[in-house]
Amino acid sequence: MSTRTNVAPSTLPVDLVDGGVVVQYLDGRETFYNGVPEPVEETVTSPPGKEVHVLVTDPDGVEGVMTYVNDRNTHEDILEATGVGRVMLEAQDEEELFPGVTVETAGYAVDVTADFETVDGRVFVFAEDELSEHAYELVAPSAAENAAGNESVDGTEGPDESNDNGVP
Secondary structure (H helix, E strand, O other): OOOOOOEOOOEEEEEEEOOEEEEEOOOOOEEEEEOOOEEEEOEEEOOOOOEEEEEEEOOOOOEEEEEEEOOOOOOHHHHHHHOOEEEOOOOOOEEEEEOOEEEEEEOOEEEEEEOOOOOOOEEEEEEEOOOOEEEEEEEOHHHHHHHOOOEOOOOOEOOOOOOOOOOO
16 A cells, blocks of 8 residues: 555635535536535544545635545545645644644544634535445534524525425
8 A cells, every 4th residue: 555645735616505515626526515514513523434524615615625634545646636635644643734623533533623713714524434424514612503403504594394305
């Protein structure tokens, strides 16, 4: 297995849509993170063994930087072509991904923390594998109560109750 290195992310277009988050790569492809991110105050711990992707957007959520944490599968050339960054952490290691956003290893899990006195935007964490996908949005403590169930990912009112699939 070849050694993997850190790769700096590029700014990418982001679209916060009903039902998830779309990130457009520099090569024109898109990825869709399914599910309205669950609001979590300041720190999220990923389920153990999941691939962790951290997206930090501007305040409006129209562009951002995406970083994979401890991704050992994607070659540097692919990351550079797509604009996705990567950070490799050792056991009990911590790194600042973006001003106010840090990642830290926690056994087989990853902790992602946002300091909202520093972060001027939105912070999303996606943890996934072949079996499941988890989507979180880190929020300031006072914002967590307001965000839970009151807004969709794009900032509009919650889902239309008349639609049984939860998408307005």
